[in-house]
Amino acid sequence: MSTPERRIYLDHSATTPVDPRVVEAMAPYWSAVFGNSESAHAFGQAAANALERARQTVADVLGCRPAEIVFTGSGTEADNLALHGVAWAARCSGRGNHIVTTPVEHHAVGRTADQLRDLFGFEVTHVPVDGCGRVDPDDVAAAIRPDTILVSVMTANNEVGTVQPVAEIGRICRERGVPFHSDAVQAAGRLPLNVKDLNVDLMALSAHKFYGPKGVGLLYVRRDTPFVSLLTGGDHERGRRPGTVNVAGAVGLATALRLAEEEREAETTRLQRLRDRLIEGVLASVPESRLTGHPNERLAHYARFAFRGVEGDALVLSLDLEGIAASSGAACAEGQPESSFVLAAMGVCRDWGIGSLRLTLGHGNDEADVARVLEILPGIIERLRSE
Secondary structure, three states: OOOOOOEEEEEEEOOOOOOOHHHHHHHHHHHHOOOOOOOOOOHHHHHHHHHHHHHHHHHHHHHHOHHEEEEOOOHHHHHHHHHHHHHHHHHOOOOEEEEEOOOOOOHHHHHHHHHHHHHOEEEEEEEOEEOOOOOOHHHHHHHHHOOOEEEEEEOOOOOEEEOOHHHHHHHHHHHHOOEEEOOOOOOOOOOOOHHHHHHEEEEEEEHOOOOOOOOOOHHHEEEOOOOOOOOOOOOHHHOOOOOOOOOOHHHHHHHHHHHHHHHHHHHHHHHHHHHHHHHHHHHHOOOEEEOOOOOOOOOEEEEEEEEOOOOOHHHHHHHHHEEEEOOOOOOOHHOOOOOHHHHHHOOOOOOOOOOEEEEEEOOOOOOOHHHHHHHHHHHHHHHHHHO
8 A cells, every 4th residue: 555645633532743833832941941940040041931921821820829830740640640649638637538430431540449449448439421421510529528539521522522510510520518629631722711600629630631742731730639649759849749840842832732721712613613514424424333322412523423234443443544533532541442431421322433433623724624524534434345
């Protein structure tokens, strides 16, 4: 097979290319302004000033105080800090031992909750999701007990793109006096993320999901939220995340987040139009196909399909040979022959679940990309089904 003339990237939920404007903003902090932000001399102070400007930019987007922003090394680290931080604070004060979450969380939350249960004796309740992957706030309310110390429900699912009723869940938690954490890694640049409107006490983001650099994330921690740091060391990030801060990364994250928010409405409209054309075309041209995730309450750039009689990994490889980059699910779960745990929790049977395809659009995609997928995909599925 000849090499495709143009490669099409449709895996923006796995990662995004760094915006050139972000690269430009970061450039001085690799060489010219290289000091440790904790150092007292002029080099350190220049780095510290840049770090605090980045923190203020993030706070402006999220509608919070700059002191409530903790820069981390990734979204996974931010989620771990949130769950461990609140759990250990609760244990230290004897407030309780019970965590409420869902069966469709990213592994950064799901496996952390499992570890807290299996190794440290916390109790974990998983509230169910419906066939679209959505949580009923009433189920969360019913799961909260007097000894509940934390509720964690993601803002938008990383596999199917379903958007959760976070503000309503947060309101319930606020009324019950229970800290509420949300993994919003997939939502930045796609949904409004004002933390007051969402009623969250902790929220995680990762820069590389919204055209920022890899290796930097953040955790919003509302003031007065009980929190014990998972890491020990110096007083960086007010002691909540010890370790020399990645100033260039923080600047890049802040720049990317500001740009994502400024361009969010226009880009959401554009991507939703492309997404709907893609969904309509795939369902019309591929027999025994179905859309997974919520039909309306979904991220504007997400299209996740299930096809009977096809293995997702074979489908992804075949598309790649045609110059189309896609995935069969979460990037950290590629290569697994079974249906994903998210689809299983939604009640999608294995015959459908193993034939899944996630197409996530981004800045560089246009109508021609969608047309190319609709030209190529039906034939690939027909061939794979006949083998």
